[in-house]
Amino acid sequence: MNEFSYIFLFFLATSMLLKLWLNRRQMIHIIQHRDEVPEDFKGKIDLEAHQKAADYTLEKTKMASLSTIIGSAILVMLTLGGIINTLLSVTQSSIESDIWSGVVLIMSVFILSHLVELPIDVYQTFKIEQKFGFNRTTPSQFIKDQFLQITLMLVIGTPLLYALLHVMGQMGEYWWLYAWLLTVSFTFFMTWLVPTVIAPLFNKFTPLENEELESRIQKLFQRCGFKSKGIYVMDGSKRSGHGNAYFTGIGNNKRIVFYDTLIESLNTDEIEAVLAHELGHFKCKHVTKHMIVSTFTTLLGFALLGWLKEESWFFDGLGMMQINDAIALLLFILVLPIFTTFLQPISSRFQRKFEFEADAFASTMANPEHLIQALVKLYRENASTLTPDPVYSSFHHSHPPASVRIEHLRSLSGPSS
Numbered sequence: 243m244n245e246f247s248y249i250f251l252f253f254l255a256t257s258m259l260l261k262l263w264l265n266r267r268q269m270i271h272i273i274q275h276r277d278e279v280p281e282d283f284k285g286k287i288d289l290e291a292h293q294k295a296a297d298y299t300l301e302k303t304k305m306a307s308l309s310t311i312i313g314s315a316i317l318v319m320l321t322l323g324g325i326i327n328t329l330l331s332v333t334q335s336s337i338e339s340d341i342w343s344g345v346v347l348i349m350s351v352f353i354l355s356h357l358v359e360l361p362i363d364v365y366q367t368f369k370i371e372q373k374f375g376f377n378r379t380t381p382s383q384f385i386k387d388q389f390l391q392i393t394l395m396l397v398i399g400t401p402l403l404y405a406l407l408h409v410m411g412q413m414g415e416y417w418w419l420y421a422w423l424l425t426v427s428f429t430f431f432m433t434w435l436v437p438t439v440i441a442p443l444f445n446k447f448t449p450l451e452n453e454e455l456e457s458r459i460q461k462l463f464q465r466c467g468f469k470s471k472g473i474y475v476m477d478g479s480k481r482s483g484h485g486n487a488y489f490t491g492i493g494n495n496k497r498i499v500f501y502d503t504l505i506e507s508l509n510t511d512e513i514e515a516v517l518a519h520e521l522g523h524f525k526c527k528h529v530t531k532h533m534i535v536s537t538f539t540t541l542l543g544f545a546l547l548g549w550l551k552e553e554s555w556f557f558d559g560l561g562m563m564q565i566n567d568a569i570a571l572l573l574f575i576l577v578l579p580i581f582t583t584f585l586q587p588i589s590s591r592f593q594r595k596f597e598f599e600a601d602a603f604a605s606t607m608a609n610p611e612h613l614i615q616a617l618v619k620l621y622r623e624n625a626s627t628l629t630p631d632p633v634y635s636s637f638h639h640s641h642p643p644a645s646v647r648i649e650h651l652r653s654l655s656g657p658s659s
C-alpha cells in the first residue's frame with residue numbers, strides 16, 4: 243500500500259456512492275410520480291401502463307445498485323485482495339512465454355468477472371423481465387448465448403491482446419503510439435464487421451419487405467440521399483418483448499435495424515418517421531463523429547498508460563507483487579472506469595445533442611407528429627419511465643427524457659411537402 247492506494251480507494255468509494263446516490267434519487271423521483279400520468283401523456287398512456295413502467299424501473303434500478311456494489315468489491319479483491327497476484331503466479335509457472343501468460347492472465351480475469359456477474363444477469367432475465375412479461379429467453383437459449391459470448395471474447399480478444407502485448411514489449415519508448423494505431427484500426431474493423439458477421443450469430447436479420455412501405459421508403463431515401471439498401475428486421479422477439487431501432491456499421495456494411503417487436507406495433511407513418519430519425523444519424527455523420535472522439539480518447543488513454551507503465555507506485559498502490567506489461571494493461575482497463583465515471587454527463591450530453599439533431603432532421607423529412615406517436619408507443623411497449631430523475635438522467639441516459647424530446651419535436655415545423 244502507498245498513497246496511490248488511498249487515492250484509488252477514495253475514487254472507488256466516491257464513484258460507487260455517486261452511482262448509488264443517483265439510483266436512490268431515480269427511485270424516489272419515480273415513486274413520487276407513480277400515481278399520476280404526466281400531463282403530456284394523458285390519454286396516450288393509461289395509469290396502469292404508467293405504474294407498470296414505474297415498478298419495472300424500480301426493480302431494475304435496485305439490481306443496478308447491487309451490481310455496482312458487487313463490481314466494486316470484485317475490483318478490490320482483484321487488486322489489493324491479491325487475486326491478480328495469485329493468477330499471475332499460476333499462469334507464469336505454467337506458461338513459459340511472457341506474452342502468452344499475459345494473454346491468459348487478462349482473459350481469465352475478464353471471464354472470471356463475467357461469471358461472477360452472471361447470477362445478476364440470470365435474475366434480471368428470469369425474474370424481473372419475466373415478471374413484467376418481457377422475457378422470451380429460454381434457459382437453453384441463455385446458456386447458448388453465454389457460451390457464444392465467451393467464445394467470441396476469446397476468439398476476438400486473444401489476437402488483439404497478443405498483438406498489444408507484443409507491441410508494448412518490442413516497440414520501444416513510443417510503443418503506445420503503435421498500440422493506439424493497432425487499437426483504432428481494430429475498432430474500425432469491428433464496427434464494419436459487427437453488423438454483418440457478429441450480430442447475425444445472435445439474431446436473424448431479414449431485409450424489411452413490406453409492399454405498402456416499399457415505395458414510401460424509396461421516396462424517403464431519395465429525399466435524404468441515402469444509398470444503402472440495408473433496412474433489416476431483427477428477430478428480437480426470440481429473447482425479449484422489448485423493441486427498438488438503430489443505425490449501425492460503416493462503409494458498405496451500414497444498415498438500419500428494426501426489432502420485429504417494434505415493427506409489429508408501429509403503423510406505416512410511424513415506421514417512416516423512425517426511419518427518418520435513423521437516417522438523421524447517418525446524415526449528420528454521428529457514427530463518424532463518435533469514431534473521431536473515441537480515436538482521440540484512445541490516444542489519451544494509451545499516452546497515460548505509456549506513462550503509468552514506468553511508474554512503480556502505480557503497481558505498488560494497487561497491491562501488485564510484480565511489474566509487467568500485461569499487469570499494466572489489465573490494471574489500466576480495470577481501474578480507469580472509476581475515474582471516468584465523473585465524465586459520464588459529458589458523453590450523455592453529446593449523445594443527446596445527436597438525438598436532437600436526428601429528430602430535427604426527421605421532422606424535415608417526415609411528419610414530426612408521427613415520430614411523437616412512435617416514441618409514445620416505444621415508451622409504452624418497453625415500460626420505460628416517463629418521469630426519470632433529471633440528475634440521474636443526465637448521467638445515464640443517452641436519449642433525452644420522453645417529455646423533453648417530444649417538446650423539442652413539437653417546436654419543430656412540419657414537413658414542407
Ligand SMILES: [Zn+2]
Nearest residue numbers: 519523597600
Ligand atoms: Zn437516435
